[in-house]
Amino acid sequence: MSGIMIKTAIYGMVRVIYDLIGGVRWEWGMLVLVIGAATTLFGVLYALMQHDLKRLLAYHSVENIGIILLGLGMSMVFIGFGHPAAGILGLIAALYHTLNHAVFKGLLFLGAGSILHSARLRNLNDMGGLIRSMPRTAFYFLIGALAISALPPLNGFVSEWLTFQTALQAPALKNGVVRSLLPLFAAILALAGALTAMCFVKVYGVAFLGQPRKIGVRARFPATGGQQDPKSGSDPDFPPHDAGNMERFGMAWLAGGCFVLGLFPTSFLLMLNRVGVSLTGHGLSDEALESSWLWLVPTASAQASYSPVIFLLVIVGVILLTFLLVRRFYHGRVRFADPWDCGFPAQTSRMQDTADAFGQPIRHVFGPLYLMERHMPAPDDAAPRFSLKIEDRHWYLVYLPVARLAAYLSSKIGLLQRGRISIYLLYSFVTLIALLVFVR
């Protein structure tokens, strides 16, 4: 779903803008950039407020579509100003991110599905410590989380890096205002990337790390559409099990895809370049095309280059070297003890940060953006309670009016449906007459 369906809009946009209309104007690009930037920020900020894992991932899809739009918008701006090389770079960045998003988001949704299947949990605030019972799922999920957070050397980083490189072509533009605005959109991309990292630290830290928050308590809702699982009520100590072989296979090839797309971007770049050539008739610079598979060079090697393979080899080598040196020169003795309680012995797993608590700095910094309902306990409350409800403004501003309009229209159209055969015959008769009158 998230991998393919929501990309059809992007496909449609690319087709319509470059193929059907042609002659791209830079003003449209600015419009796409503004919409993309707003989408990116709102998506990630609302994702940070979620504690339902699947809904959180869905908000991240919103964010990633925004990132794709940022690349697309930059591409349109450059092409509109007559810089096709930089424009193609932006288009490739957008398409590459489209591909990347399909891979890592699929991986993350599969991971969320495995958790739902084995622990029967969807609410992050009930999870915790799943890395012990589902180590393999935890491993694959970590790869997905690092990839979506745009961390090198995985695939999310490559497409964001390409978008940054597109923004860095800004000095070539004639229009001073646009030239100074483009790097600001890159800054929004950086902000979104760092916020995504925060969000996935939250997801991973709350779901897989730490202590189980609900020991022996299964969530009440049925795992799949309606049928109650026999285990959910009767055997509260049934531990969550790791994902099965088929589930793991599904995650493994997507995780492998994250690595392949992250490590060997040049060959995919060439493929996408063909798309760019067929759409606009222009391609990347010659130096970019002639670079070997090892080096990713967007324009010229003097300007920027990135080699994920060397990057990965060096980082793995350095980590191994450190490990061996430490082991060679020092003993590896380890004692196990309770975590440090800071002088307060009654630590429980409920004292860990929950998913909502983790978003608290965001609520503080970006408070006005949310529709927040908060109940703080008074100092002299007999039964102190804290409650917090966060809702999406767009739900009330956009979706509910549209839904109401649809309901209203359908109720009006419903008047036509009388359920009497004579009335339907009348409709056919009137239609026939009308056709005879108009189609002569």
Add this chain to the structure above:
Amino acid sequence: MNDLPGIAFQLLQSVFVVLAAPLLVGWLNKCRAWLQNRAAPSIWLPYYTLAKLFHKDAVIARDASPLFRFTPYVLFGCMWLAAGIVPVLATNLPFAPAADIVALVGVFALARVFSALAAMDIGTSFGGLGARREMLIGFLAEPAMLMTMFTAAFISGSTQLTSIVDTLARREFAIYPSLAFAAAAFLMVLLAENARIPVDNPTTHLELTMVHEALILEYSARHLALVEWAVAIKLFAYMTIGFALFVPWGIAATGDWAALPMAIAALGAKLALAGAGLALIETLLAKLRIFMVTEFLSTAFLLAVLGMLIHFLVSA
């Protein structure tokens, strides 16, 4: 790629940074002690501390996952990698084209994500608290950092640190007002990212105000030593990035052995001055409330953007 002096320089610089980084921390602590009228500890103290920590038995919480034990090595590896990219002693290192400044920011982000995850691994309340504050500082600092880098990249037309240094160091002397703004922004980011005083107090023992210290509360012995060492390398790397962007003079070209002693001397002088300056900042300022950090780092971002706009205005 196959040049021997280049690889020799690369190895030399990487090892040099790793070995010299604790000395910078020692010098910083010494300066701070002098400024605060305390008897100053030996400048070699960080090395003794590291040696002591390496010899101790590691104490690990019972429920720690493999991620917890793996993270110190990741942190150390990331910082070592960063030390290999930044032109500290020489430009045109053979490894430098593998990662530009955007990738460098990515390396620091990778280290930050892993340290935050490790902090949440044990499941104590302070770990989670530290993790969320660290990520708050991270997402505030990252755009400001990138804008600073972009300003330098626009001036030199490249995102490779090596080319930036080459253009800035070997140009005819000119004053770039945009770089002044960028330098101020970079200093603020440096303070925030390295958990220095207006943002975080590296010497605090009060858990509630901790940011960085809360992350590593559960580490001990060799793991703690690796984390502390990585922190020292990070400070070193940030300072040398600052030098590369704003005061690049005196750096050697790869393969130029004759210029190497000069480069080391220049670097030593710059680091001594910068360390003293940092100690002065830490003595003069008080720690900010955590939500004032937002304003601190937004100011840094605005300064960086101003620098970039000025560059466009002047060069247009």
